[in-house]
Amino acid sequence: MNAIEISDLTKSYRDFTLGRLSLTLPAGCILGLVGENGAGKTTLFKLLLGLVPADEGKISLLGRENGAALPEVKEEIGVLLSDVGIPEAFTVKQVGKVMKGAYRNWEEETFRGLLARFSLPEGKPFREFSRGMRAKLGLAVALSHRPRLLLLDEPMAGLDPIAREEVIDLLTEFTREENHSVLISSHIVSDLERLCDYVAFLRHGSLLLFGEKDRLLEEYGLIQGSGKALDALPPEALCARKDGPYGSEALVKKEKLSPETVAGKVSLEELFVFMAREGKK
Numbered sequence: 001m002n003a004i005e006i007s008d009l010t011k012s013y014r015d016f017t018l019g020r021l022s023l024t025l026p027a028g029c030i031l032g033l034v035g036e037n038g039a040g041k042t043t044l045f046k047l048l049l050g051l052v053p054a055d056e057g058k059i060s061l062l063g064r065e066n067g068a069a070l071p072e073v074k075e076e077i078g079v080l081l082s083d084v085g086i087p088e089a090f091t092v093k094q095v096g097k098v099m100k101g102a103y104r105n106w107e108e109e110t111f112r113g114l115l116a117r118f119s120l121p122e123g124k125p126f127r128e129f130s131r132g133m134r135a136k137l138g139l140a141v142a143l144s145h146r147p148r149l150l151l152l153d154e155p156m157a158g159l160d161p162i163a164r165e166e167v168i169d170l171l172t173e174f175t176r177e178e179n180h181s182v183l184i185s186s187h188i189v190s191d192l193e194r195l196c197d198y199v200a201f202l203r204h205g206s207l208l209l210f211g212e213k214d215r216l217l218e219e220y221g222l223i224q225g226s227g228k229a230l231d232a233l234p235p236e237a238l239c240a241r242k243d244g245p246y247g248s249e250a251l252v253k254k255e256k257l258s259p260e261t262v263a264g265k266v267s268l269e270e271l272f273v274f275m276a277r278e279g280k281k
Contacts, residue, residue, distance in 0.1 A: 001063045003027045003149050003181035004048070009057030011043055018043050018205040019057065025198065028178040030171065032192035032213070033185035034272050035202035041185040044202075045081060045153045048183075062149055075104060078142030078150045082157070084134050088127035092120055092137060103145035114140035117166070131158030139167065143174065150174065152184040156191055164188070168195050189269035201272050208275045213268065220271055221263025223250045234258070240278035251275070 003025045010019030018040040025031045035041050046052045048059060050068035061067030062076055086095055092115060100106045115122065118136040129137065135155050142150055150171070156164050168191060174180050186192050192199065199216065201208040209216065220239065223230065227248045230241055237256030242249045251274035254263050266274075 001027050002060070003029075003062060004031070004183060005058070005060040006048075007058045009044075009047065009059065010055045011047055011052065012055055016040070016043075016205060018047075019055075021057070021207050023200055023207065023210045025181055025183060027181050028175060029197040030175055030182040030184065030195055031198040031200060032196035033183065033200050033202065034189055034192060034268070035185070036276070038204075039202040040205040041202060042082065042153060043205075045151055045183075045185070048151060049077075049079065075145065076148040078145065078147035080135070080138040080142045080150075080152045080155050082153050084138040086126050086134075086137065086141075088125065090126050091124060092122045092126075095126070095137065095141065099141055099144065105146040107144050107146065111140060111144035114143060117170075118163075132160065132163055135159060136163070136167075139170070143170070148179055148181065150180075150182040150184070152182065154185055154187070156186045156188050164191055171195060189272060190267075193268040199268060201275055203276050209271075216271065217266060217268065219253060219255070220266050221252055221254050222266045222270065223252055223261070223263050224248070233261070240274040242274070242277070 005024050007022050009021040010017065033041050033044070047054055048061065048068060050066070058065060062073055064070055064073050067073035096108065096111055100108060118140060120133060120137055120140070126134070135158055139155055142152070155167060159167065171182055171184070172195065175182060184192070193213065196213050198211065199213045200210040223233070224247060227243055230248045230250045233250060233252065234256055237252045239251040239253060241251070251266065251271065252263050257263060
């Protein structure tokens with residue numbers, strides 16, 4: 001079963017349109033959502049959660065169409081949005097009490113273990129939390145009611161490198177169970193490269209690229225050289241190029257190159273930057 005299935009999804013506002021978007025997240029995998037501010041990442045999360053209606057298309061969560069509207073599916077989804085949604089006056093202890101009443105499967109022991117792991121003070125009001133502490137608390141809540149699917153919008157924002165490493169470890173542990181899946185967005189593409197099985201690139205509401213991370217990194221490569229040398233590349237192999245005063249660099253599809261032409265490795269961040277610059281596959 002797929003954790004998420006999106007087919008021909010569209011949502012239009014006065015000055016922005018998301019879609020036509022289709023992608024799938026298999027169970028047991030992590031999908032990284034990459035995009036600039038305003039690319040449509042938060043809009044997609046809201047659509048998945050049923051917070052805004054789609055104009056067209058279908059969404060299935062955990063095998064159920066329009067799953068976000070079903071109480072039994074909501075119980076199995078852990079959510080962290082950019083706005084954590086916790087009252088400013090609440091302490092961590094009060095948050096735990098409220099969540100215990102909100103979720104049938106709330107696990108107080110898991111919650112307290114995560115508080116200790118993240119070094120979050122129980123008596124401190126939420127208004128005094130840093131951005132990173134807020135994200136940690138939101139993640140602790142999302143993980144403490146036995147979810148099968150995590151929807152995480154920028155959970156790394158505001159975290160220092162050590163805290164980001166903790167989150168990566170935690171999500172890796174979570175998906176060791178084959179029915180656990182994660183959709184995560186982040187501006188820190190290097191973290192997603194280490195964490196994700198699949199990746200989707202969004203730009204201006206359109207899906208530039210989607211696929212298995214390792215396959216994409218194998219499919220594309222970089223070639224550096226003079227502008228003249230890059231001009232000689234087969235047009236069907238050239239995806240994007242950057243020319244500068246000290247040389248040129250091209251993103252290429254390896255399978256379209258001649259056998260004697262060797263392309264170097266490309267990082268996920270380089271792949272996104274080149275794709276975003278050209279706006280094409």
